[in-house]
Every structure is written in C-alpha cells, then in structure tokens.
Amino acid sequence: MSVEMKLKQVSALRGAVWVRQGFQAFALRPVAMSALLATFLFGVVLLMILPIVGPLFVLGSLPIVSLVFMLATQVALRGIAPSPALFAAPFKQGRAQTLAFVKLGGLYIVGTIAIMLLSHWVDGGRFAQLQGMMQPGGNATQEEVNALLQDPALQTGLFVRFGLAGLLSVPFWHAPALVHWAGQGAAKSLFFSTVAVWRNRGAFAVYGLTCAGAVMALGVACTLLLALIGQPELGVFIIMPAGLLAATVFYATLFFTFFDSFEPSIPPTVPEA
Numbered sequence: 001m002s003v004e005m006k007l008k009q010v011s012a013l014r015g016a017v018w019v020r021q022g023f024q025a026f027a028l029r030p031v032a033m034s035a036l037l038a039t040f041l042f043g044v045v046l047l048m049i050l051p052i053v054g055p056l057f058v059l060g061s062l063p064i065v066s067l068v069f070m071l072a073t074q075v076a077l078r079g080i081a082p083s084p085a086l087f088a089a090p091f092k093q094g095r096a097q098t099l100a101f102v103k104l105g106g107l108y109i110v111g112t113i114a115i116m117l118l119s120h121w122v123d124g125g126r127f128a129q130l131q132g133m134m135q136p137g138g139n140a141t142q143e144e145v146n147a148l149l150q151d152p153a154l155q156t157g158l159f160v161r162f163g164l165a166g167l168l169s170v171p172f173w174h175a176p177a178l179v180h181w182a183g184q185g186a187a188k189s190l191f192f193s194t195v196a197v198w199r200n201r202g203a204f205a206v207y208g209l210t211c212a213g214a215v216m217a218l219g220v221a222c223t224l225l226l227a228l229i230g231q232p233e234l235g236v237f238i239i240m241p242a243g244l245l246a247a248t249v250f251y252a253t254l255f256f257t258f259f260d261s262f263e264p265s266i267p268p269t270v271p272e273a
Helices: 013-028 031-047 055-078 084-092 095-123 125-132 142-149 152-173 174-184 185-197 201-229 232-259
Strands: 005-007 263-266
Touching: 005 031, 005 174, 005 185, 013 031, 013 055, 013 174, 013 201, 013 232, 031 055, 031 084, 031 201, 031 232, 055 084, 055 152, 055 232, 084 095, 084 174, 095 125, 095 152, 095 185, 125 142, 125 152, 174 185, 174 232, 174 263, 185 201, 185 232, 185 263, 232 263
Parallel strands: none
Antiparallel strands: 005 263
C-alpha cells in the first residue's frame, strides 16, 4: 500500500541528530544489524566472481540495499531483530514497484559507469594504475606510489570521481524509499529525492560533516587502543570490525534522513523481519 508523502524542511542542526539516531538504532540490535550488512557483503564476494554480470548486479543492487536498511531500522525501533529476509521485502509491493526498483538499479549502473569513464579520461588511467600498484603482489616501490599520488592528473581525476559520485547519490538518496512507501515511479522518485535533499541541504551538509567526524574519531580511538596495548600488528583485526560498525551505523541513519524529509499521510506498516 502506498501513501502520500509531504515534503518537510528541517534545521541544519538536524543533520547531527540523524547520526546520533543512527547510533541509537544500531545499539538496539547491533548483532542483527551488523549481520545484515555482513550478509550483503558475503553476497557481493560471491557475485564478484562472475565476470561483468556480477559487478553490474552489485552496482544495481545498491539502491535496494539502502531501502533494506531503512526497513531494518524501522523493525529495530519496534524492538524486533531484523533478518536477511528483509532483502525480499521491497519486491513484495507489486509488479509496478518491482519494475521501478529495476529501473533505479539500471540508472544507477549507467550513472556509475559514466562517472568511471569520465574520471578515467580525466586522469589518463592513473587511478587504475594506482589500484594495480596497491594490489597484493604489486612490484611498485613506495617512491613510485608516492610520485603517482602527487600527480596533479590523478588528484583532478579523484576530485571528479568523488564529486560526481556525491552528486549521483542525491537523486538516489530517497528514491527507493519513495518507491516503496509512496508508490512513486522511478522518474518521480528521483525528482522528489533531489528536491528533498536540496531543500534540506543545510542538514545534509551537517550530516556529512558529522559522519566524517565520527569516522575520524573511530579511527583515532582504534589507533590509541593499539598504542595502549602495544600491538600495532593487531590493527587488521580491529579495523575490519570498526569499518563494519561504521558502515552499519551509516545505513541506519538513512531511515531518519528520509522520515525527517518526508511526512507520510499515514504511518508506514512494519515489514516482517
């Protein structure tokens, strides 16, 4: 069942509240929320084995994953542990919404590939060269890596790559949720997502800065912990769980960014966990 969604405008400081709410929602069901992300990452590993098709499918699934975590956060707030069964929830709304999700996935693939091709043209393939150097078994020296990192073409390419990726996220930020809860088509959801992010651009700016600050604080905490125990070689065992925690909390914040940007005419139903 779809409901009417009314655009809302919030203060800039609300962006910091979204991050706090994400931590609070994660704390309600930390194991279940982390397991949900781990399930997706395991699926990514399996899909990446398939040439061409696998990576494309992973890209196209990212809008759905953001919606799944909104549903998971909604479930957690009701005191229920979310389960991987939520990955099927978006496709139970009917054929029209399933088709809209497929269109969103396809458009996201096209947009991402376009950004990659343009960035590759801007940096002359230097980012791909850097990736090759950083892979296990690479024979590049530290001096060669440092020289490449200081290459202006690489820096310009990275600016273009991340800048355009940020712009691409704007129309897709709320789009899956608008398809799911408001029954909107792909084009309409992309339009209203863009409008909502623009109207609350101050809150999203603070949100981005707060997210960055939280990640930096987590990194500092991990560094201090390793220094205190005198075991820097254990970093890999701390960094991976910390990264999983940060990513899960980020996904948990998406629910709050949506329902602070849109007001439903009736409360949305809670999906089966």
